[in-house]
Amino acid sequence: MQIDLRTVAIQPQRQAFDHLVRRFGDKPASRYQEGSYDIQAAENLHYKPTWAPEKELYDASLTRIVMQDWYALKDPRQFYYSTYTLTRARQQETAEANFAFVESRGLADMLPDELRDVALKVLVPLRHAAWGANQHNTFICGYGYGTTFTQPCMYHAMDNLGIAQYLSRLGLLLGDTDALEAGKQAWLDDAAWQPLRRYVEDCLVLRDPFELFVAQNVALDGLLYPLVYERIVDEHLSVRGASAVAMLTQFMSDWFDETRKWVDAVLKVAAAESEHNRDVLQDWTRSWSARAASAMVPIVELALGAEADEAVGQQLAALTARIQKTGIPL
Amino acid sequence: MDMKVAKKKLGLKEKYKLMTRDLGWDTTYQTKEDVFPYVGYEGIKIHDWEKWEDPFRLTMDAYWKYQAEKERKFYAIIDAHAQNNGHLNLTDARYLSALKIFLQAISPGEYAAHKGFARVGREFPGVGTQVACQMQAIDEIRHAQTQIHAMSNYNRYYNGFHAFADTRDRIWYTSVARSFFDDAMSAGPFEFMIAIGFSFEYVLTNLLFVPFMSGAAYNGDMATVTFGFSAQSDEARHMTLGLECIKFMLEQDPDNLPIVQNWIDKWFWRGFRVLGLVSTMMDYMLPKRVMSWREAWDIYGVENGGALFKDLARYGIKPPKGWDDAEKAIDHMSHQFMLGLYQWSFGTAFHSWIPSEDDMNWLSAKYPDTFDKYYRPRWKHIKKLADAGTPFKNYGLAKLCQCCQLPTVFTEPDDPTLTCHRESVYNGQKYHFCSDGCKNVFDNEPEKYVQAWLPMPQLFQEPINGDLGAWMEWVSLRDGKDNGDYAGSEDQQNFEAWRGLATTNQ
């Protein structure tokens, strides 16, 4: 028997799950809300972690930031797994097409040697920095509190890995496996890369998830992405005839534009919560962005030479303004 | 994989290596011990993380591409299911009890696994291992979300789903699953991998997802089939990760063997107890049954598990200690669980019921050695009480096992007429267990299991103080709607009325 169920008009018994009605009122909930709010266990946790017996399994006190409700840190993109994945799948199609275009037209071979060298020197070692970013965001997801805050960090971590992989492909395309080897060598030994590597390694031992968020996603990315992908790739290299490089890094530019809105939203809500949070955030943003800026100078120098100081200075000023707009006085 | 390489022709393995483990480096500004502080204390020795074999070699671009395709399919189906009143295609609404248990107990476990894998995805020093764990971390939040989304529409029409975020932390039976995942997450990174990656994913999830989802298909629940099979496609990667991980640990150092064996013993038993409820879902809760729990166990437990442990024997691994006891329990457990659920149904946010004559005939055909002998008479007695208007309710509190947190309703492995009880004394306190398996787990690590939050004693503490009504409010259980017998329930009445609307012109 075929039943045409569409014709049946029946009254729903309720609009949404109880916890969402409590938060948002008695109305249908969005899939973002259903997939994000209150889905982390909150009470009656069974055992203390054997790796940190003084802590709880989910422990908001791992960070100095204090929130009455961690779910206030919502993602303005409202990413849950599906919307996140669909968005990145579309972007990867574009990236794929860009790589195919550069490859099929031999654009890589047409790059002036000097510009190719700059591109390889600056971009390839960054695959390691992106791996560092992946470690930090994975950490924040793992040890942070509240799904609206931690879920986008997992997406961010996978993005960081994707970026490391796009940079690896770029290296292979422009300079084969030798380029990756040289890039790794530079990351490990060249003086220009040591301040950044030290920065990343110092973050690897930070175990306050929110401070790590500031150090990586606010301070370092806030300088690195505009400096590398706007200032060096889009302006410096493209103007001189290496726009093929910009095609290969379009993912990173688009990604930074998109994700900074989320990063800012997190800062804004955390800062608005209390004087205490503002003080802590002021302290962190100030010290980490100063460190990030000085780590970026020798890297920017690889492309811009003597103009590096000024470029980094301008970008630091822009970042400072950006942070101030989130309500953190600097 | 989409990575195209211009010059040297690189194979899949080499390419993947460049895209993952070549990204990492040995830190020099910070020590390895400070960067990976949790990797040593369990005693597992790893000499060379480079020897790690990647289970599947998906780079992020391929991951996004294929996962997006799965997501598009999934949401297209559940949207259609919601728009077309797909819930009225169910064979019967009592089936929903299985989904209610799933949402309250299993979906939160998916979320816990998400967090746990994010942690180990950071704590393991090998990049290959980390990447595989991170992918599982993001997959697991997918599973939690697709399950909530698939069941959201059922929540709009049926009771028992609405308070899953409250019951997860407060009601007694979800404590079984919660204590399992809390146990894994509070362990070190290697034990976590054995717990979730190996025992749960590899040895046991096939039992949960494959026959049960086929059952959902049989019963017209396309929403569940879709999330089940869609999740299971990720599980294929996860299972492979679990297996690679155990092989890696065993190959790295012979000293790892006893530690790993001990964890396998423990986590097989923990997993067997948690997934035991699936037996009841399969044997009792599916109105149209696809196979019995016994048949599923023979395929996915005996045959696959057997093959797995035969394969691992070359490392000196033996089948889990509780394997024989598990085998002895298979023909009993679904009946024992369902009898338990029925007598405590006042305290469950799902319905249970007395199996019909037809159901019992099916059960006796599937369990020829046990059902008629031990369980049909009990159901008959319960039916007689119900018919006389004095239904059998046990308002007494169940004695819970300190380890698995299930009521101690199981029988002795070799005597199905005798309830199994075990005890241990630790620091002058007595603790109760449902089985040797659970007692062994406790005795190996009593300092951990004495911490367990036990939901029954909670009834007598603030804010409940022994008041059943207050307890129901505290766990968000609406008496007379969410709980009790399916017969006469609001769910039953509504389903029948709505189906009537669909099949007649009234």
Add this chain to the structure above:
Amino acid sequence: MSTVFIALQANEETRPIIEAIEIDNPQAVVNRQPAMVKIDAPGRLVIRKSTIEEQLGREFDLQELHINLISLTGNVVEDDETLTLSWNS
């Protein structure tokens, strides 16, 4: 000998994959269940890209298998051309 298996969703996309598996693994047994096709084989099962491509009439990336995969057992070995499941015992 221990059995390995692979289970795929039963749909139009997997039909040529299942045919290819049957061609490459004459000893395999195909079980059709509700919404699922489970293929069992003694000891070893090979999935070959080229055979699937012949059935499909287009290029096929073995990783496309992930879209419709439900479950599998055995040790997995994956390269550009094949995906092999096997037990060592």
